[in-house]
Amino acid sequence: MLKYLKDALLGSNKSENKPQVITDPVKLASAALLARAAWLDGKLDTAEEVALNRLMVERFSINETEAKEIIAEATEDVDNGNDIYKYTKVVRNSFDNSERVALMEMLWQLVYSDGELHDFEATLMRRLAGLLYVDDRESGAARKRALEKLGVGE
Numbered sequence: 001m002l003k004y005l006k007d008a009l010l011g012s013n014k015s016e017n018k019p020q021v022i023t024d025p026v027k028l029a030s031a032a033l034l035a036r037a038a039w040l041d042g043k044l045d046t047a048e049e050v051a052l053n054r055l056m057v058e059r060f061s062i063n064e065t066e067a068k069e070i071i072a073e074a075t076e077d078v079d080n081g082n083d084i085y086k087y088t089k090v091v092r093n094s095f096d097n098s099e100r101v102a103l104m105e106m107l108w109q110l111v112y113s114d115g116e117l118h119d120f121e122a123t124l125m126r127r128l129a130g131l132l133y134v135d136d137r138e139s140g141a142a143r144k145r146a147l148e149k150l151g152v153g154e
Contacts, residue, residue, distance in 0.1 A: 025090050025094075026090060026091065026094045026095070027056075027060055027062075027070050028070060028073060028074050028077070028090075029074075029086075029087040029088075029090035029091050029094075030056070030059070030060075030087075030091060030103060030106075031056060031067075031070045031071045031073075031074035031075075032074035032075075032077055032078045032084075032087045033084065033087050033088070033091070033103070033107065033128065034052055034055060034056070034071075034074075034106065034107065034110055035052065035071060035074050035075045035078050036078050036084060036087075036124070037107050037110050037111050037121065037124060037125075037128075038051075038052050038110055040111075040118070040120045040121050040124055045114050047113045047114050047115075048110060048113050048114055050113075051109060051110050051113035052071060052110060053067050053068065053071065055106045055109060055110060056070060056071060059102070059103075059106060084127075084128070084131070085131065088128065088131035088132050091103060091132060092131070092132055092133060097133070097134075097138075100132045100133065100134050101134055101138045101139075101141075101142055102142075103132065104125075104128070104129060104132065104134050104138070104139050104142040104143075105142035105143075105145050105146050106146075107125060107128060108125065108142055108143045108145075108146035108147070109146040109149060109150060111124075111125065112146060112147060112150055112152050113150065115152060125139070125143075126139075
């Protein structure tokens with residue numbers, strides 16, 4: 001399923017032999033966490049795909065092409081393993097508390113981009129908050145801000 005995201009973002013006619021190297025592990029880790037959240041409900045709808053791209057562009061001040069390349073690499077990495085700890089460790093060691101809370105807000109925006117929160121997504125969000133050392137109060141506030149930005153009622 002994550003291969004679908006990579007193909008959708010980069011186009012299926014791209015060469016599979018083209019090596020992709022992302023020099024910034026923080027962008028890769030952030031994209032991997034976002035990709036994991038996007039696919040957790042078992043499907044990637046258009047709203048989630050658009051949100052994923054938009055969030056990467058806005059957060060890291062990159063262009064859409066670069067965002068798609070990072071997301072594709074992150075998706076492939078996530079698809080090859082089930083370990084989110086390595087991504088949260090990179091983020092935890094690179095971001096201060098306010099940046100980790102901002103990432104939680106991005107994740108909340110992504111999981112709510114399809115208009116609903118699925119049980120697996122809620123579980124992932126609680127797990128990520130713990131792994132990123134974001135307390136419940138801060139995660140709850142990030143969730144409320146994300147809902148306000150999306151115009152989604154609880």
